[in-house]
Amino acid sequence: MAEVVLNQVVKTYGNIYAVNHVSLTVADGEFVALVGPSGCGKTTTLNLIAGLIDISGGDIYIGDRLVNDLDPKDRDIAMVFQNYALYPNKTVFKNLAFPLQMRKLSKAEIEAKVMSAAKVLDIVHLLERKPRELSGGQQQRVALGRALVRDPRVFLMDEPLSNLDAKLRVQMRTELKRFHQDLQATVVYVTHDQLEAVTMADKMAVMNGGFLQQYDSPKNVFDNPVNMFVASFVGSPAMSLIPLEAVSHGTDVALRSPEGWELPLSAANSRKALTSTTAKVVLGARHSTVRLHKSPTAGAVPGTVYTVEPTGDVTFVQVFLGTSVVIVSLDPSVMVEPDQKVWIEFDQDKIHLFDGATEMALAAA
Amino acid sequence: MSTLTQTSPRPRPRPKKPIGGWRWAGRGILAFLLLFTALPMAWMVITSLKSQLAALQYPPQWWPEEVTFENYILLLSPNNAVGQEFLQYFWNSLYVSILSTILGVAVAVPAAYAFSRFRFPGRQMLFFSVLLRNMFPAVVFLMPLFLMMKWLGLVNTHGSLILTYLTFGLPLSIWLLKGFYDNIPPQLEQAARIDGATRFQAFFYIVMPLSSPGIIATAIYAFIMAWNEYVYALTFLNSKDKLTLPVGLQRFFAEYATNWPGLMAASFIMSVPVVVLFLVLQKYFVRALTEGAVKS
Numbered sequence: 001m002a003e004v005v006l007n008q009v010v011k012t013y014g015n016i017y018a019v020n021h022v023s024l025t026v027a028d029g030e031f032v033a034l035v036g037p038s039g040c041g042k043t044t045t046l047n048l049i050a051g052l053i054d055i056s057g058g059d060i061y062i063g064d065r066l067v068n069d070l071d072p073k074d075r076d077i078a079m080v081f082q083n084y085a086l087y088p089n090k091t092v093f094k095n096l097a098f099p100l101q102m103r104k105l106s107k108a109e110i111e112a113k114v115m116s117a118a119k120v121l122d123i124v125h126l127l128e129r130k131p132r133e134l135s136g137g138q139q140q141r142v143a144l145g146r147a148l149v150r151d152p153r154v155f156l157m158d159e160p161l162s163n164l165d166a167k168l169r170v171q172m173r174t175e176l177k178r179f180h181q182d183l184q185a186t187v188v189y190v191t192h193d194q195l196e197a198v199t200m201a202d203k204m205a206v207m208n209g210g211f212l213q214q215y216d217s218p219k220n221v222f223d224n225p226v227n228m229f230v231a232s233f234v235g236s237p238a239m240s241l242i243p244l245e246a247v248s249h250g251t252d253v254a255l256r257s258p259e260g261w262e263l264p265l266s267a268a269n270s271r272k273a274l275t276s277t278t279a280k281v282v283l284g285a286r287h288s289t290v291r292l293h294k295s296p297t298a299g300a301v302p303g304t305v306y307t308v309e310p311t312g313d314v315t316f317v318q319v320f321l322g323t324s325v326v327i328v329s330l331d332p333s334v335m336v337e338p339d340q341k342v343w344i345e346f347d348q349d350k351i352h353l354f355d356g357a358t359e360m361a362l363a364a365a
Numbered sequence: 366m367s368t369l370t371q372t373s374p375r376p377r378p379r380p381k382k383p384i385g386g387w388r389w390a391g392r393g394i395l396a397f398l399l400l401f402t403a404l405p406m407a408w409m410v411i412t413s414l415k416s417q418l419a420a421l422q423y424p425p426q427w428w429p430e431e432v433t434f435e436n437y438i439l440l441l442s443p444n445n446a447v448g449q450e451f452l453q454y455f456w457n458s459l460y461v462s463i464l465s466t467i468l469g470v471a472v473a474v475p476a477a478y479a480f481s482r483f484r485f486p487g488r489q490m491l492f493f494s495v496l497l498r499n500m501f502p503a504v505v506f507l508m509p510l511f512l513m514m515k516w517l518g519l520v521n522t523h524g525s526l527i528l529t530y531l532t533f534g535l536p537l538s539i540w541l542l543k544g545f546y547d548n549i550p551p552q553l554e555q556a557a558r559i560d561g562a563t564r565f566q567a568f569f570y571i572v573m574p575l576s577s578p579g580i581i582a583t584a585i586y587a588f589i590m591a592w593n594e595y596v597y598a599l600t601f602l603n604s605k606d607k608l609t610l611p612v613g614l615q616r617f618f619a620e621y622a623t624n625w626p627g628l629m630a631a632s633f634i635m636s637v638p639v640v641v642l643f644l645v646l647q648k649y650f651v652r653a654l655t656e657g658a659v660k661s
Contacts (some may be wrong), residue, residue: 052555072558079559085552089574098570102561146560156559 001186002063002153003028004049010057011044018044020210021058026154026203029184031177033197036207036233042190043158045207049188050156051075062153073102078147082159084139086131092118092142093127099150117149137168144179157189161196173199194234198222206230228359231284231352237316240290240326242283243356246273255283259322261301266348272362273353280356287316287329289350292336293343300343305336319344406636413437413629420625436630451631453606454613459638461523461609462591465530469587470580473535477542478568482551492543495536503533504596511600525601526609530591538583545579546572581649589639610635 004026011019019041026032034042047053049060051072060067067075078099087095093114100110118124121141131139140160147155160176161169177200180187191197197204198218206213206221206229214226218234225231231239244255247262253270254262263283265273273281293300303319303326314329317336326344336342353362412420413436415429442448479485480492498506510529511520519525549572557567573580595611602608608616614631643650 050555050559052558071563072555073561073563075559077559079556081552081556083550083552085550085556087553087557087571098557099560102557102566146556 001028001184003030003061004154004186004188005061006045006049006058007061008058009045009048009055009060011041011048011053012056017210019048022207022210022212023058024205024212024215026186026188029186031180031185031187031189031200031202033189033191033201033204034207035191035194035197035204036213038192040207041210042192042205042207046079046156046158046188046190049154050077050079076153077156078150078152078154079156079158080143080147080160082162084131084143084160084163086139086142086146088131091128091130092123092134092145095131095142096127096145096149099146103150113149117145120148121145136164137172140164140172144176148183153186155185155187157187159191160189162191162193176200195236198234204234206233208233224361225284225352226361228282228284228354231354231361235286237287237327239284239286239352240324241354242285242321242324242326244281244283246276246279246281248274255281257301257322261321263301263346264299268364269348269351269353271364275362275364276353276355276357278355278357281362282354282356282359283346284352284354285326285346286350287327289347290326290328291345291347292317292319292328292330292334293345294336294340295343297343297345300345303342303344305338305340305342308336308338409629409632413626413633415626417624417626436627437634439627440631440634447627450605451613451617451634454608454610455634457523457606457608457613458592458610458635461526461530462588464523465527465534465591466584466588468527469531469534469538470584472531473538473542473583474573474576474580476535477539478546478572480539481543481546495539498532499536507596507600510597514601520601521603521607523607526591526594526598529597529601530587530594533594534583534587534590537586541583541586542576542579545576549575578649578652581646582652585642585646585650588642592639 006022006024009019009022010017022041022045024032034045036042044053048055049062051067051070055068062075062077087098090098096114096117097110100113105113114127115124118127121144123138123141123145126134126138126142131142134142140163143160161172164172173196179185180200189197189201194204201218203216204218204221205215208229214221214230216224221230221234225234225239228241232241242257244257244263246253247256248254249264251270252264252267253273254264255273256262291300296302301321303321306318306320306325309316309318310332312332315332315334317328317330319326319328319342321344328344330336354360355362411427411429414432414434415426416431416433416435419426419429419431439445439447440451443452480488514520514525514528517525519528553571553575554564554567557571558564562570593611594609595615598609598612599615602612605616614628614635617628617631
């Protein structure tokens, strides 16, 4: 296994930057998820690491080798594709054997390695079948087996679970995590599903528009999103973002809504709000940190229930505060009705404040 | 699940489809077409088995009273002049057809692959200009090509025919194969390249086997076209030992005008390679034409 280092990596198509000066280090044995909406450059980044597309600028190291100009076959990597890319005309055994044959291993060695990988993945009984005779989950295992069979330095995975049905996806997620723990493998994993990233990865790299937005542990990304994009992308349901205006009353700062209500900020939050480049400040709050009252309460702001979505464990309620929406999670025993008047209270220790102009998170000066 | 348990385990009698008039009309048309195409061939075979005298009888013998294979023996034995001549034509045809087939596949496969996989300047224009040849009747190019061949010093060589057939067969071959390569996900090659293959190995070991129905179909097409071509063979070749079967056969007609059974035997032998090729490989041919046509 080896570490992967991206240094100011750029990929352009004409004037379009698909990957824009991305730098990140994947430590040896680390599981890193590249997440972002479609078209954010995550798959392009993965393909650059794999060598499937040529790099336009910057450097990529695998281990201590600069691999910018190396062919994929010389980078000693393995890749699992979204559509698995199993060779349809070869049996499962031959699919697994192909990477070993290409490396000119002896027949006995190939046989031994294929069998041991097949045992790990519990696909020994499938070895003589063709890929089209396998279920989606089985194909997924074979694809993983083909990556596993030759001890690559890095595993690259391009949305490997997105073609599976929901139940199988959760199961394979657990297995992939276990597989990473057992092998201590370096994994770079591309997904658009932030939940996959949060549950499996040691670190997640959130990308948008070709830029790396934030690269940190899932917990840190969740707790301290650097900007509004990351805040709204990570977490489900998404963080509620409410555009407001900062007004100062002496040393204290309050956030005023277009409707006229004011939310006084704590001293710490006031200091943050004062660092905003303009008076526009966006308040961010996760559903679990917001409280809903059915009668006017001090420090709470008025709103109207829009929809009520029971999920069983919790009930998600969308509340309109004037023009912006706040999502609140409630205990299912609490009953609210659409169009009901409610009062929303934010936890001052857990709200996020963003600069309304730059969209960056505000930190105390 | 509940609906499953409710249905009776006894299979219901299958309702018989009413056989309408349209159905019978369709069958009638098919039967007529079959007779229309098969009868001349049947008559060719029957005549070839007759003696010279029996062939000229009127009213005709629907089935030869005396089945004889002497015409075939005459044509296929290298010990007499007729046989020598015929076998010469046969080999000439085989040589020209096989060579233009092999060269056609060798050019069409990489060309189609490049059109399908690579983006290069002028790709669209080149791809459509490939079709340009097919927009004009073949005879239009007869004189220009003849002059070119003369200029190249290729007149009265098999090379002139091979080159010509190549240019005629390639457009369809390239288009057909490109459809095939478009349907093969590029991830397969990417996987192969990551698994340790070079670009060429990925193509050779993974992509080419998957496109084999297309390759076989284009090969059959190229072979049949070269095997049956008459006008160019007649124009480009003039020495007797170089002639291909279609032209040679026509000379046969002239020289042995009255020997109908002999001619029919020669015609039959000429159609054998194509029929055999088609029967053996027809499933690939059908697969290729349908698969190339429908994008998944």
